[in-house]
Amino acid sequence: MIEINTTQIFDKCITSNSKKWLVYSKSVEGASHSRTGFSNQDSIRWKQSHTSNTVVMSVADGHGSDIHFRSKVGSQFAVKIAVETLFDLFHNQPIEIDNVFQVRDIIRYSAPRLLVHNWMDRVQYHVQKHPFSNSEIDLILKKKGPIILEKIVNNPKIAYGSTLLTAVITKNYFIFFQLGDGNILIVDNDQNVRCMFSNKNSDSDDNSSIESIIHTESLCMDNSWLEFKTGIFDFQALKPKLILLSTDGYCNSFSSESGFLKIGLDYLALLEKFGFSYLSKNLCNILKQTSLEGSGDDITLGLIYQM
Amino acid sequence: MNTTHEFQAGEPVHINSLNIVCNIEKELGSGTQGKVYSLISPDNTQLVLKWYFPSMATKEQYDILKSLIQKDSPSNRFLWPLALVKTPNKEGFGYAMVMKESRFKSFSLWLSRKIDPSFKVLLTACFELVQSFHLLHSKGLCYQDLSLNNIYFDPENGEIRIGDTDNIVVNGQDKGNVIGTPKFMAPEIIVGKALPNTQTDLYSLAIILFYILFLNHPLEGKIESSIKSLDLPSMSKLYGFEPIFIFDPSNDSNYPDPAFHENAIIFWSIYPDFIKRIFIRAFTNGITDPMHGRVRETEWQIALLALRDSLYYCKRCGSENFLATDSFVLEKLKIPVDLGGVNPDNNVWKQSNMAKGVQSNPLCWNPKCKTMNTHILNIRIDDRLFVALNHDTKLFLHHIDPDRKYDFSNPIAEVSRHPTDPGVWGLKNLSACTWKVGKANGDVIEVYSKQSFSLVPGTQIDFGTSKGVVCY
Helix, strand or coil: CEEEECCCCCCCCEECCCCCEEEEEEEECCHHHHHHCCCCCEEEEEEECCCCCCEEEEEEEECCCHHHCCHHHHHHHHHHHHHHHHHHHHHHCCCCCCCHHHHHHHHHHHHHHHHHHHHHHHHHHHHHHCCCCHHHHHHHHHHHCHHHHHHHHHCHHHHHCECEEEEEECCCEEEEEEECCCEEEEEECCCCEEECCCHHHCCCCCCCCCCCCCCCCCCCCCCHHHHCEEEEEEHHHHCEEEEEEECHHHHCCCCCHHHHHHHHHHHHHHHHHHHHHHHHHHHHHHHHHHHHHCCCCCEEEEEEEEC | CCCCCCCCCCCEEEEHHHCEEEEEEEEEEECCCEEEEEEECCCCCCEEEEEECCCCCCHHHHHHHHHHHHCCCCCCCECCEEEEECCCCCCCCEEEEECCCCCCEEHHHHHCCCCCCCHHHHHHHHHHHHHHHHHHHHCCEECCCCCHHHEEECCCCCCEEECCHHHCEECCCCCCCCCCCHHHCCHHHHCCCCCCCHHHHHHHHHHHHHHHHHCCCCCCCHHHHCCCCCCHHHHHHHHHHCCCCCCCCCCCCCCCCCCCCHHHHHHHHHCCHHHHHHHHHHCCHHHHCCCCCCCCHHHHHHHHHHHHHCEEECCCCCCEEECCCCHHHHHHCCCCCCCCCCCHHHHHHHHHHHHCCCCCCCECCCCCCCCECCCCCEEEECCCEEEECCCCCEEEHHHHCHHHCCCCCCEEEEEEECCCCCCCEEEEECCCCCEEEECCCCCEEEECCCCEEECCCCCEEECCCCEEEEEC
């Protein structure tokens, strides 16, 4: 069993000896952040079992703005909790045809709440151990004023705000969770690219009705488990060749979603024509260049490739 | 590369029993059972095709579908299978059904507060749901897999649609691919003592109603929020082996956790006691005594309609509030059938005096308002029911004709504003019958179709099939 925490740039390749899933990831600091000295707020983590073919990969994007001044820590907690919690569930109790109905609602309703719950517990513990410093408080007071400061002091989890995207691969099923910005792309055997929870396909009535100082769906929002999008798919429903998880720094580097979707085929072509070794050598530069020419934001990409 | 159980856009689909050939328009979605495609049909009827994955295309499923197609749908609220579909070059089978219109939305949008339907809409949806299941059960059928994922509603009017009907079986047949889903599954199924049946459907129905009205699962309180890892044994305990209602009056060990179940606490304080008592019964006796303790569809229907009829708008902020139709109060309000009497004024006086005790909680629930709402006009009809009279209230045959219960097909009356004096409200006769209206001063007038009379407390109306009195 292998667990990797890649909160910084890393170069590792793990292959499953039985189900042939190649898992790889890279996270780069945004070009604009490099210039301003602002650290990478993204986190990525994954865990893979050689025995049960279970893979869980999680990506989180700490919001990084002034009020979310501990969002790097928040995103680290998010990926760690998601990977631990979901790996425990699906590694120990694999979903099969005869029990998928029993776990369906646990996945849809209970899992998001538990992820949020455990993240909040971790955040609360961190705040107790590391109360907001005078410099953190002074900075918020100066930049945002006393009303916002009071809100954060009364609700410290705001400081840790982060998104969360997670993919779970089991023997026969694929499960996806998404809260907030970011993308999960599936490239199937027929080279169709699907954006799992496309923002542009959302229902016309899917307008946010929540007034908040937080402008994206986030783990730090009240009742945030209700905002999770979840998907459960039979292997036959997706037939994935490549699954990509990325923070929104990637998508925002493109002028249109259709332009972004093409990266699915590009990465598949890279892997199939030039191999993993080429990709691993070049991915960091690809992402840095994308950030430089695009959003300027941190970009994190996780790949799960069926060999 | 096409596999043998998938369709591409444009592919023809022969629906032999309907004697039509459709073409695949596009894939609408996929999930755990199969894929769903929209179809282009010759007469532009909006149809969809659900095609099962090979692992799900069992003979049992085929037999269920065949049986359902031979039966009529209990009502148009069900997205019922229309025809079995098999094609020579595709593995397995599927079925065609009418497409759900886009105005119907998932209840998940309400749970995440992406939409904000009124109480009236939610109660209408709940009523329609219960009524639909009453019809289904009265046909001897059982749904088996009721959950929030397979029901939809129109946020404008509360009309519902029920999907995933391909798991419906004859009650007691013990057939089907599913045994429900844990959160909506009756405890006796979880503990292995029963298979899905109409009694377990009733339990699932109560869960759904609670979810819709309280935005929380009825068993998810402090015990649920203390679970730190996801595992089936802990879920089985919570929903099956040791289920405890979050508002169980004799056991507060699973009371809502304010951090995670705030909605339940808020909504519990808004609804009147009579509906809360029914939910308490549903999740106490209804758990311990599956055969006799569960709330029947008819009980839900009466309670939900009484709740909807009791809605009024706060005079200050416009929020919907409930005129407390507590059954204890209702008992005191036994309205004489003979409203005319020897001295109608005296009768009215007595009733009006009693009416002042109706509102047990006249404070608007809206925390930003909290206005005291008194003198809410309402009409009491015989000794059966009463309806708060708002600017948009309509009466139906359901209200005035005891033989036409649940008939909401056409309004027979509506509240209307005086054409020249906007401060005066009336009740307009939308029926073809003439009403006899006894004014508070003793005068009796006839109100013909399309005519209105002023809504003054003490006014009595003889609808022909029942009698009403305007109160406040």
